[in-house]
Amino acid sequence: MLKNKIIGLIGSGNMGEAIVGGLIAAKATDPKNIICADIRAKRLQFLKETYGVKISSKNTEVAKTAEVLIYAIKPQMVASVLMETADFIDMSKLVISVAAGLPLAAIEKMLDKETRLIRVMPNIAALVKEAASAVAAGKNADTADTDIAMTIFSSIGKTVLVKETAMDAVTGLSGSGPAYIFIVVDALADAGVKMGLSREEASFLATQTVLGAARLIIDSGEHPGQLKDKVSSPGGTTIAGIHALENGGIRNTLINAVEAATKRSQELGQMTAAHFSEPQ
Ligand SMILES: NC(=O)c1ccc[n+]([C@@H]2O[C@H](COP(=O)([O-])OP(=O)(O)OC[C@H]3O[C@@H](n4cnc5c(N)ncnc54)[C@H](OP(=O)(O)O)[C@@H]3O)[C@@H](O)[C@H]2O)c1
Known part of the structure; x- marks a missing residue:
């Protein structure tokens, strides 16, 4: 090519x-x-x-x-x-x-x-x-x-x-996205430590879990919602955790994050375009 x-x-x-x-x-x-x-x-x-x-x-x-x-x-x-x-x-x-x-x-x-x-x-x-x-x-x-x-x-x-x-939406999602996931991994690791794991164990498990979940979505080709349903047994641990996540507004928070970053990208783009219009 x-x-x-x-x-x-x-x-x-x-x-x-x-x-x-x-x-x-x-x-x-x-x-x-x-x-x-x-x-x-x-x-x-x-x-x-x-x-x-x-x-x-x-x-x-x-x-x-x-x-x-x-x-x-x-x-x-x-x-x-x-x-x-x-x-x-x-x-x-x-x-x-x-x-x-x-x-x-x-x-x-x-x-x-x-x-x-x-x-x-x-x-x-x-x-x-x-x-x-x-x-x-x-x-x-x-x-x-x-x-x-x-x-x-x-x-x-x-x-x-x-x-x-x-x-701008790309910037808000995948451009800034790694930082959102770093926070998710860090928070999961903190949670593991709170529940009695060592920092090393918790960081390893949190990181590998995020990597594995992403790999599963890619390799299976399944919708993440379908995969979530598959791993949530009735009355089980995962659905209890999901309930807590939804209570904390996880979806709303992530959507807000991408929206805020997209808007910021639009603002910065307008400032850059204005700068380019000025004589250099
Ligand atoms: N890094 C990312 O993850 C990422 C993601 C998406 C997009 N980008 C974009 O990729 C671009 C580069 O980012 P980066 O992270 O690679 O930045 P970087 O590590 O700072 O690399 C830019 C390089 O260009 C050099 N440089 C500065 N002025 C120059 C000039 N007049 N002529 C030739 N070279 C010059 C810099 O030297 P000095 O350090 O001495 O200034 C530096 O070595 C940016 O526009 C950024 O928006 C980066």
């Missing part, structure tokens, strides 16, 4: 490295087809030594060389780096942004030229190749382009194609 395309990364921090590591581990491309730029020389040296990729201290060199160019810098850096690299971007390149909350329209406005653009919202589980990534295509990106993006981000987890209008 990637057919020896040169993949360039501008910004080689956490997400950049996760992508590089994912591509190489999945054998989706050869390290020699990847070129990374970053402001930190040590970081680049580390990537070269660890993954065998090419490196450059110049964003412009990577922008010039790459056929697929991924911007993996912090959202607040994107405007200036786009300005810096804009001369090397044209319709021959596929440009991918992973910047959270940065609308494609803002990038298009900044570049002020026709571009094959794709926006991707991965999450922190990219670090363990279990990211949930949503991919949204800009107006000039065709199916071959989205296939390339899906292939790249499949190497760090699972992908779903969405309309860009869904990206």
Whole structure:
């Protein structure tokens, strides 16, 4: 799929490295087809030594060389780096942004030229190749382009194609979602300790339970509600626990969390778009 395309990364921090590591581990491309730029020389040296990729201290060199160019810098850096690299971007390149909350329209406005653009919202589980990534295509990106993006981000987890209008909801659910689950695991572990387990035992059991439940939903293909019914025996322990969860408003709380994060993402997107409209 990637057919020896040169993949360039501008910004080689956490997400950049996760992508590089994912591509190489999945054998989706050869390290020699990847070129990374970053402001930190040590970081680049580390990537070269660890993954065998090419490196450059110049964003412009990577922008010039790459056929697929991924911007993996912090959202607040994107405007200036786009300005810096804009001369090397044209319709021959596929440009991918992973910047959270940065609308494609803002990038298009900044570049002020026709571009094959794709926006991707991965999450922190990219670090363990279990990211949930949503991919949204800009107006000039065709199916071959989205296939390339899906292939790249499949190497760090699972992908779903969405309309860009869904990206705030994606951010509220899967972007912020790992933090919600960290709290769930932490709380379950606290509960285990309260009930007399050691911290180590409780943390292990809580974590493995969340992992196992997610794996069961995926592998069985069953609705989580059906699985919940299956494990709740009449008058048993699980239904007693579920009753307590419902009393505490667990569903309402989670829905509120995703709604609040989605709204915050919308607000931040509007602020970013306004920032992009200002002269740089
Ligand atoms: N990490 C995640 O889980 C996650 C999830 C979804 C989306 N994202 C998105 O991914 C993007 C990158 O996030 P990250 O977590 O990988 O950030 P990060 O670890 O800070 O990586 C960004 C890298 O870019 C470098 N950099 C800063 N300015 C630069 C410039 N002008 N030219 C080249 N490189 C520059 C940074 O160096 P300095 O540290 O010296 O600034 C850093 O090494 C963000 O837009 C974020 O919204 C991340």
